[in-house]
Amino acid sequence: MKQRVTVLGSTGSIGTNTLDVMARHPDRFEVFALTAATRVDLMLQQCVQFKPRFAVMASAPHGRELAQKIKANGLAIEVLSGPDAIKLIASHELTDTVMAAIVGAAGLASCLAAARAGKRLLLANKEALVVGGDVFMRAVREGGATLLPIDSEHSAIFQSLPEDPASWPQRVEKIILTSSGGPFRTREPATLAGVTPDEACAHPNWVMGRKISVDSATMMNKALEVIEARYLFDMPAQQIEVVIHPQSVIHSMVQYRDASIVAQLGTPDMRVPIAYGLAWPERIASGAQALDFRTLSGMTFESFETQGHRDRFPGLQLAWEALRAPAGACATLNAANEVAVAAFLDKRIRFDQIHHINLETLQAVTTSVPQTLDDLLALDARARAAAQRVVARMET
Numbered sequence: 001m002k003q004r005v006t007v008l009g010s011t012g013s014i015g016t017n018t019l020d021v022m023a024r025h026p027d028r029f030e031v032f033a034l035t036a037a038t039r040v041d042l043m044l045q046q047c048v049q050f051k052p053r054f055a056v057m058a059s060a061p062h063g064r065e066l067a068q069k070i071k072a073n074g075l076a077i078e079v080l081s082g083p084d085a086i087k088l089i090a091s092h093e094l095t096d097t098v099m100a101a102i103v104g105a106a107g108l109a110s111c112l113a114a115a116r117a118g119k120r121l122l123l124a125n126k127e128a129l130v131v132g133g134d135v136f137m138r139a140v141r142e143g144g145a146t147l148l149p150i151d152s153e154h155s156a157i158f159q160s161l162p163e164d165p166a167s168w169p170q171r172v173e174k175i176i177l178t179s180s181g182g183p184f185r186t187r188e189p190a191t192l193a194g195v196t197p198d199e200a201c202a203h204p205n206w207v208m209g210r211k212i213s214v215d216s217a218t219m220m221n222k223a224l225e226v227i228e229a230r231y232l233f234d235m236p237a238q239q240i241e242v243v244i245h246p247q248s249v250i251h252s253m254v255q256y257r258d259a260s261i262v263a264q265l266g267t268p269d270m271r272v273p274i275a276y277g278l279a280w281p282e283r284i285a286s287g288a289q290a291l292d293f294r295t296l297s298g299m300t301f302e303s304f305e306t307q308g309h310r311d312r313f314p315g316l317q318l319a320w321e322a323l324r325a326p327a328g329a330c331a332t333l334n335a336a337n338e339v340a341v342a343a344f345l346d347k348r349i350r351f352d353q354i355h356h357i358n359l360e361t362l363q364a365v366t367t368s369v370p371q372t373l374d375d376l377l378a379l380d381a382r383a384r385a386a387a388q389r390v391v392a393r394m395e396t
């Protein structure tokens, strides 16, 4: 029987790559539902090609626009709108697999719904786990969901770990996350105040959405990934390390107690971890090119402690600081960062101010240990309001 897949965030970079992989295997996969926020015309094209049972837009006006176009094209697809509709199809009894590819904490509620409904949950939406933390992982356990990482580093780690999670604490010395260093790896820290959103989004190796691209440029992406690894693999924060590897060939590594290191390598193409998640434990064609070692010019590594990286990327350290604080600190950090990145992309603040907003918000918001989705959403809202106040002060 075919896997019936729901793609949350189907119009984004991960969403379109997911549909690309699925289209290569019509015998294995069918699209059950698609969701998007603003790109109605792309959603319509996807509906024409994949004929899902449901198409969901995040807001009612976009839902109405899509419904008109679906009707005009004579398609028999049910159009819904709003966050509750996204939750509904993420947990629908007729879907087996949910690709979580909404950007930001906006994806948290649908991830939790899929987890509680026991779905095979393919997690690209790292912010949902950073915000959800233990609440998220509890929902996965209690719902009996299968959680598979899509983030390239976490897919690499998952592929490099032994099959039995019970053996990880005894066997694993540490996790080594690789980071490209982004577009500003060699840039003088003092000049970062003047960079534009387009410069920040010009990632040297990966083509991605604008929010994650800015995160790569500040290395907040790696901070979020440290927190993501902490929860996904139940790994103490002090056993997670970051090394700068500008070529993005090694996607991450696991170091074992005997000093052996196991890594996953490949060209920088998200269709590889997506195909792995869709087919796991099997392997299927992804459409990506394999590495050609005869033409690979080299692999290099830089310590975070050298070449001014600490000054260039002050945000990375916040991951370990947030993980040392009460659990809500990770949600606060994420909310601040989402607000700061949006303000930078809107040209309301400078690039170097992103870190100051994150730091100040972390200091301003007192955190507790959230127990429920409502607790998390309330904390997220409080942290966003605090971050907006810092942005407003910086704008003037």
Ligand SMILES: NC(=O)C1=CN([C@@H]2O[C@H](COP(=O)(O)OP(=O)(O)OC[C@H]3O[C@@H](n4cnc5c(N)ncnc54)[C@H](OP(=O)(O)O)[C@@H]3O)[C@@H](O)[C@H]2O)C=CC1
Residues within 6 Å of the ligand: 008, 009, 010, 011, 012, 013, 014, 015, 035, 036, 037, 038, 039, 040, 058, 100, 101, 102, 103, 104, 106, 124, 125, 126, 127, 150, 151, 152, 206, 207, 208, 209, 210, 211, 212, 270
């Ligand atoms: N891109 C990549 O290579 C990687 C991405 N990730 C993670 O995957 C997630 C998606 O990233 P990416 O694909 O780059 O992002 P994009 O910005 O390209 O896509 C985001 C998707 O989410 C939808 N969306 C945005 N806001 C909302 C909302 N409030 N409610 C519902 N849907 C919404 C968008 O709809 P619309 O476009 O219609 O407005 C779009 O479909 C992020 O968490 C990112 O960190 C992780 C590893 C690699």
Ligand SMILES: CC(=O)[C@@H](O)[C@H](O)COP(=O)(O)O
Residues within 6 Å of the ligand: 151, 152, 153, 178, 179, 180, 181, 182, 206, 215, 216, 217, 221, 222, 270
């Ligand atoms: C493709 C992917 O998983 C991104 O998170 C990517 O890793 C970004 O690269 P850097 O954050 O290492 O620059």
Ligand SMILES: [Mn+2]
Residues within 6 Å of the ligand: 151, 152, 153, 225
């Ligand atoms: Mn990543």
